[in-house]
Amino acid sequence: MNLFSDIRALVLDMLDQMTQAGDLPEGLDFANVAVEPPRDAAHGDMATNAAMVLAKPAKMKPRDIAEKLAEKLAADPRITSAEVAGPGFLNLRLDPSLWQGIVKTALTDGTTYGRSVLGQGKKVNVEFVSANPTGPMHVGHTRGAVFGDALAALLDYAGYDVTREYYINDGGAQVDVLARSAFERYREANGLEPEIAEGLYPGDYLIPVGEALKEKYGPTLLDKPEAEWLVEIRDFATEEMMAMIREDLASLGVTMDVYYSEKSLYGTGQIEAALERLENLGLIYEGVLEPPKGKLPEDWEEREQTLFKSTEYGDDVDRPVKKSDGAWTYFAPDIAYHWTKVERGFDMLIDVFGADHGGYVKRMKAAVAALSENRVPLDIKLIQLVKLYKNGEPFKMSKRAGTFVTLRDVVEQVGADVTRFHMLTRKNDAPLDFDFDKVLEQSKDNPVFYVQYANARICSVLRKAAEAGIAHDDATLAAADLSNLSHEAELNVAKKLSEWPRLVEIAARHNEPHRVAFYLYELASDFHSLWNRGNEDMSLRFLQDDDEAASQAKIALARAVAVVISAGLGILGVTPVEEMR
Structure with a gap:
């Protein structure tokens, strides 16, 4: 049940009646007519922009439309x-x-309250994290992992x-x-001094890989010369790193399908x-790009190379896919990878990038x-940086130096639930501060x-109701x-x-799971306000002495709040708690 959709349907029905009666001209498009919460709750329960969006095409004054529409709506028993x-x-x-009916619904x-058929079963691929398999995941990856997983859950909830x-x-x-770095740890495991040259990965996380290599070889x-061991150690170390990454993701409650x-x-x-x-579509050619302004990118060459006409699809410049020496650019395999997604039958693609x-x-x-001839849309969500704080001071990390803060470090200190919720307390493209002290603080200022x-x-x-025999x-309760x-x-x-079903659809349309976290905070705030007024x-207390009927109604309201909180936290990947410790 979406009460906002129901009232919008009523508004559209009244507009149709006005059209049939000659109060509105034929052929008006009602697609942009909306019914939503008013900006100021003191103004009412819902507001519609119908008169405003129809005035110009109808060649009428907005107030004339609004007054006639108000007269017709007021006749409906649902509208006071x-x-x-x-x-x-x-x-x-x-x-x-x-x-009151919303509580019953x-x-x-x-668990199905708020679920939507918006998606109509369309196949969506959400690609996220995709960290290089060169080490454990750091806190910078954590936000992308949480965002991508919550977005996937939100879209699933929306059908x-x-x-x-x-x-x-x-x-x-x-x-x-990675292979060369792992080889140095292999030498170390064999009693030799590792030579961690500039450019190699110095982190201690490769020590177990070196030991595993010694056990195997x-x-x-x-x-042996590098040419004889590079490929084998590269494959071995990559698999070890991916096993570590899978464990990191699992500690955060993230499981990949592919x-x-x-x-x-x-x-x-x-x-x-x-x-x-792309070539068959006339989009590949041989040419020389103009030098870009500012710093030159790695894939730019002042010589003829194979180019993709990306400017025909909104890009600023055409992009190289093959260098003059015949080697692929970084872009070429990414094109091929996304082509596999299109070929796998996805109706929509979402990439989550840093x-x-x-x-x-x-x-x-x-x-x-x-590639899809405009059939398959791609939405790309950029994840801004996370700034760490501890004891009021910035907490630095450096992946190159091997002293970075890992995803596992964060989860072990504050828990997966706190980590996940807090990573969604800002929109994905806004910077986020993660203070190890504040995220555990028991106050209204801490959303989780x-x-x-x-x-x-x-x-x-509910426990007290059980004790009272209610x-x-x-x-x-329903x-x-x-x-x-x-x-x-x-x-x-x-x-x-009542806003929950509407919120789900809005968040899913915009691929913005942070809206769920914001909504849950607002719902909790309204509930705490009611609790405190009691x-x-x-008369506002949830258990009313000697009045079971009144108690059940008030408990029903509280229980309905718990239903929605549980659903919302489920999307965020957070487990509801029954007691605060």
């Missing part, structure tokens, strides 16, 4: 008042029975068929560096096939648009605590006399519950 505001906005107040629907995918960057020079590789190897694209004809498709990949957005979107505390309070209400299973919920503070909580007004 319809008031025209300003130039033509229409504020609506709804009968309290609708808000949440309890009746349970999409979602695949979580990790792209293993095992085809570039960095895995050769003994000292047999020590005197791990796709970049290396599998080489020597299999897949890169050639993707570029051949903020340093901002320059890659236009070219990648151009490639997918060209505030939401969990609301759920714990509700669980305490029936409080969901079926009994059948309670909910007209007992009549106070403004109680109805405010029910109104916030300290002064006995």
Whole structure:
């Protein structure tokens, strides 16, 4: 049940009636007519922009449309008042029975309340994390992992068929560096002094890899030239790193459906096939690019190379796919990889990139648009940096130096639930501060605590109801006399519950799971406000002495809040707590 959709349907029905009566001209497009919460709750329960968006095409004054629409809406029993505001906005107040009905619906629907068919089963590929397999995941990857996993869960909740995918960057020079670094740890395991030259990975995380190599090969590789051991150690070390990364992700509650190897694209004809498709579309040519302004990118050459006409699909410049020496650029396998996604039948693609990949957005979107002939949309979400603080001081990390803060470090210090929730307390493209002290603070300023505390309070209400012998299973509560919920503070909580299905669809349309975290904080705030008012007004307490009917209605409201909190936390990958410790 989406009450906002129901009232919008009522508005559209009234507009149709006005059209049939000649109060509006024929042929108006109602697609942009919206019904949403008013900016100021004092103005009403819902507001519609119908008169504002229809005035110009109707060649009428907004207030004339609004006044006629208000008259028709006011005749519906669900609407207690319809008031025209300003130039033509229409504020609506709804009968309290609708808000009481939301409580019943949440309890009746349970875990399906708020679920949507928006996605209509369309296949969506969400590719996220995709860290180079050269070491454990650091805190910079953590935010992308949480965002991608929560986004996938949100889209699933909104009716999409979602695949979580990790792209293993095992085809570039960095895995050769990994192999050489692991070989030094192998030498160390054999009693020799490792020579960690400039450019190698110095982290201690490679020591176990060196020991594993010794266990497998003994000292047999020590005197062999690099050409004889590089490929074998590269494959071995890459697999060890991927096992570590899988464990890191598991500690955060993230499980991938697909791990796709970049290396599998080489020597299999897949890169050639993707570029051949672009060539058949007239989008590949030989040419020389103008030198870019500022710092020259790695893939720029002042000589003829094979180029993709990405400018035909919104890019700033055409992009090289093959260098003058015949080697592929970094872009070529990425094109081929995304072509495999299109060929696998996905209806929509989402890539989650680090903020340093901002320059890659236009070219990648151009490639997918060209490959799919504009059939498959690609949305790219950039994840801004996380700044760590501890004891009030910045907490530095340096992956090169081997002293970086790992994902596992963060999870072990504050837990997966706190980590996940806090990583979603800002929009993905905004910087995020992660203070190890504040994320564990028990205060209203800590969103994860505030939401969990609301759920714990509700669980305490249910325990006390059981002690008092009050029936409080969901079926009994849904059948309670909910007209007992009549106070403004109680109805405010029910109104916030009504926004949940709408919020899910908005968040899914924009691929923004942080909206769920924001909503849960607002819902918890309304619930805590009601709880605190009960300290002064006995009639607002959830258990009413000697009045089981009133108690059940109030418990029903609390339980409905818990249903939505549980659903929202489920999307975020956070477990609701029943007691605060």
